[in-house]
Amino acid sequence: MxxxxxxxxxxxxxxxxxxxxxxxxxxxxxxxxxxxxxxxxxxxxxxxxxxxxxxxxxxxxxxxxxxxxVIPRDEARESALHRLVRTFFDGSRAKAVAALLDPDEGALSAEEMRELEELIRRQKEGK
CATH class of the missing domain: 1.10.10.10 (Winged helix-like DNA-binding domain superfamily/Winged helix DNA-binding domain)
Incomplete structure (x- = not known):
């Protein structure tokens, strides 16, 4: 890519x-x-x-x-996100997620929590 x-x-x-x-x-x-x-x-x-x-x-x-x-938006977004994680979070997705979950930035909505829980569940199952 x-x-x-x-x-x-x-x-x-x-x-x-x-x-x-x-x-x-x-x-x-x-x-x-x-x-x-x-x-x-x-x-x-x-x-x-x-x-x-x-x-x-x-x-x-x-x-x-x-x-x-020329490049689909999803591909460009994915590439930019990977670069951001590499640049600001030493390549650690966990550090990036932790920054997004900072309570000083406000609480996640119930829907956002469900989405994150589903993503983590699917990751654990290897999907």
Missing amino acids: REAYRDLTRRERQIMDSVYQRGSATAAEVLEDLPEPPSYSAVRAMLRKLQDKGYLTSVQDGPRYLYSA
């Missing part, structure tokens, strides 16, 4: 998030989604750069280009 998002800047990640959220997007649509948006031409340049890096593909739709992600 490719190490998704490895070499992206903050702005490039924001652009990818916009494309993922919309499924596919034009430069104008991406521009609408960006906080403190740069110029339209800067967004077009970043979209081309993301395409050159292999993160986006595009098709011409009349006078505009429609951009779509």
Whole structure:
């Protein structure tokens, strides 16, 4: 699996998030989604750069280009999460979970507890 998002800047990640959220997007649509948006031409340049890096593909739709992600969102999310665990928790998933369960961050809902219990049960059973 490719190490998704490895070499992206903050702005490039924001652009990818916009494309993922919309499924596919034009430069104008991406521009609408960006906080403190740069110029339209800067967004077009970043979209081309993301395409050159292999993160986006595009098709011409009349006078505009429609951009779509090459890597499925789940794969990109999984890769980013693994990198976060490696970087901030010494590769320990247990330390990452412990940080999420910190009582200072607020209590988990009953539904979140059930979900976690089910995940742990399935892990124990090897599923």
